[in-house]
Amino acid sequence: MGHWYFLRARLIAIVGLVFLPLAPALAQSTAPAPVRAAVDEYGVDLFDGTYSAAGPALTMGGEDNGISYRRTNRGDGWSDSTIGYLQLDGNKMTVSIGGLSDTFTDEGGSYESTEWNGSTLTYSSGLYTYTRSDGTVAHFDETRFNEDAPYGNKGTITDMVMPDGTRLDYSYSSITYCKQSKPSASGYICLVTAKAYRLAKVTSSYGYELRPVYPYYEWFYDPFDAPVLPDFGTYRKVLGMTGHNLASDTNAAVRSQSFDVVYDAGSNWYTITDDLSRDTRYKMAGAAVAGIKLPGSTSEDISFTYTSGKVTAVTTPAGTTSYARSDSAGQRTVTVTHPLSRVETYVFDIASRRLKSYTDPVGKTTTYQYDGNGRVTRITAPEGNQVRYTYDSRGNVTEQRMVAKTAGSPPDIVTTAGYDSSCSNPVKCNSPNWTKDALGKQTDYTYDATHGGVLTVTGPAPSTGAARPQVRYSYSSYQAYYKHGSTSPTASGVPVYRMTQVSTCISGSSCTGTADEVKTTVSYGPQTSGTGNNLLPVSVTKQSGDGSLTATTAMSYDAVGNLVSVDGPLSGTADTTVVRYDALRRKVGTIGPDPDGGGALKNPAQRITYNTRGQVTLSEEGDTAGHYFTRHH
Structure with missing residues (x-):
């Protein structure tokens, strides 16, 4: 990807009033991540010298409908990917969601992006609305923030909605305490109360839910004993995270992690324990x-x-890599010395944190130039050849031009793209309407105005006068069915759009309903109360447009969202493949189809064994009778 993409109780009495001091808290206690980070292969931010640790991931669901969680540490404590907040410092507003940041300048109630990346931030009646360039929308409640926390002073996230309707809802619990009181004959009288919030759960519109685990903490607010503060640290201390599938028969956790700090050999070790009771320990x-x-x-x-x-310095079994930094004339030079004395040098502009040049271990330098909005406009390779970029007002690349080291010889290689001139509809305005390759051949795209999904892709004609090939996509609105505090699954109330059909022509571009059309149709299961449904694809049918040829494959899943069986395209169950997973979603066993379809031969099978590091240590192949796994001792 290149170096460009390297791309963390004392009471004070004043005039008879008692103000309660701020206490540290775990929620929003870590600073927003930098918008621009230059992180190397070890997780070290080359610019600011911090190390970013990412704990093991906890996931549920599929690639496009799942939910995930992990703990992170950027040098200032542990945080959660479920945390989202707004932080205002001076006139700089930072949006922080799951460890990613975006920044805006407060222009007296309106907000201007500092990155010119197509994102927007607006405010109305106590609610901030953040819209990403792809149309994803997140809301933040200005009234819900923790006064005792160092970050998140303009509110916490309440929900996030993707263009296709996928929604994450963030629920919180709270306790009330007194932040300002005055003495009275009977003790104290509370004058001003506040709330301390902590995350209770994150629920996806597909029925997956994350729930933090906290220690037992009992708090009773007494307005006449006002100076007593809650123990904010204990109240918000996250001991673990559990994952639940609300569409399954049971509401028991299907994934889990736990967190602890142990003292060993003179050091504190932060420990993350996964579903298989394996510990990852951080000194x-x-x-x-x-x-x-x-x-x-x-x-x-x-x-x-x-x-x-x-x-x-970073030390691994391969040796030690050292880092040296020096600042001069507005530039920061970072020298990285790898094992075997390989040296790399990075030069950054301090004010913008942007990389200006990179020198590799053999002394060859690549330089980077930017426009006034901080977007890279030119990358010059060591021999002088360049890549130049042109943008529209929202940060979309409209031209990429590759220039030879002797400009014009050979001619420039140019690719271009066209976007909506203005952005009245964020779900589609930052998707290309057309692209042209280096030969000037154009591909056109159309999109659904509601959810932004691509509707047609029309490629260039293969020859002069020939029909332009086209791929067509169709979508339908569905709702997941899961339990909402009831004993039986019901509709989520949140429609989401899922791709249901892909159609193309064997030849030409007009073939709908004929044998020349190839259609793939996807089904997502019943929309029926009482039947849980996470909207994973349950069948895929490939057929000709006239229906003369049809083949259907059916799929099923476990409560975590793992694909556990594939049956088809032949009729009957003889061609079924079943798969078994461990608690970390790693494949540990597979049983294939009946070889002859008649039951006389055993089914091929595979068993996979892992060591504690997650490496495959044994792969066994054999056969078994039928599609039934037996416990291996």
Whole structure:
């Protein structure tokens, strides 16, 4: 991807009033991630010297309808991917969602993007609306924030809706406490109360739900005992995360992680325990990670050396990589020395944090230029050849031009794209209406105005006068069915659009309903109360337009969202393949179709064994009678 893409109780009495001091909190206690980060292969931000640790992921569902969670640490403590908030510092508003940030300038109630990336932020009646360039919308409640937390002073996220209707709802619990009181004859009288919030759950419109686990904490608000503060740290301390499928027969957790801090060998170790009781341990140096032990390790697999809070060395079994930084004339030079004395040099503009040049271990330098909005406009390779970029007002690349080191010889290689001139509909305005390749051949695109899904892709004619090939896509609105506090699944109330058909022509572009048409139709299961449905595809039918040829494959899933069986395209169950997974969603067994379809021969089977590091240590192949897994001892 190139170096461009390298791309963290004392009471004060004043005039008879008592103000309660702010206490640290785990929610929103870490700073927003930088909008622009230059992170290397070890997770070290080359510009600011912090290390970004990402814990093991907890996932449920499929690639396009699932939900995921992980803990992260950017050097200032642990945070959750479920956290979303707004932070206003001066006139800079930062949107932070799941560890990703975007920034805006507060222009007196209106907000202008500092990145010119097509995103917008608006405010109305206590609610902020953040819209990404792809049409994803997130809302933040201005009234819901933690006064005791250092970040999130303009509110927390309440929901996020993707263009296809997929929705995440964030629910919170709270306790009331007194933040300002005055003495009275009977003790104190509370004058001003506040609420402390913590995340209760994140629910997706597909029926998957994440629930934080907290320690038992009992708090009773007494307005006449006002100076007593809750223990915010205990109230918000996340001990674990559980994942639930509300569409399944049981509401028991189908995924889980737990978190703990243990003291061992003179150090505090932050421990993340996964579904198989494997521990990933992080050695802590204050709030930063100084070492990592992967599951099964007795010593550190990777360690970090800090000087003045910046990473100066990373040690792995392959050796030590060192980092040196120096600032001069508005530039930061970062020298990275790898094992075997391989040296790389990065030069950044300090004000913008943008990479200006990269010098590789053999001394060849690549340089980067930017426009006034901070978007890269030119990358110059060591020999002088360039890639130049042109943008529209929303940050979409409208031209990429590859220029030879001797300009014009050979001629420039140019690709272009066209977008809506203005953005009245965010779900589609930043998708290309057309693209042209280096030969000038054009591909055209149309989109659904409601959800932004592509409707047609019309390619260039294969020869002069020939019909332009076209692929057509159809969508339908569905609702997941899952339990809403009831004993039986009901409709989610949130329609989402799913692709239901893809159609193309064997030849030409006009073939609907004929034998020349090839259609693929996808079904997502029943829309029936009482039947759980996460809207995973349950069948795929391939057929000709006139229906003369038809083949259907059926799929089924477990409660986590793993594909556990595939039956088809032949009729009957003889051609079924079944798959078994462990608690980490790794494939551990497969039983294939009946070889002769008559039951005389055994089914081919495979069993996979992993070590504590997640590496395959044994793959066994054999056969078994039928599609039934037996426990292996």
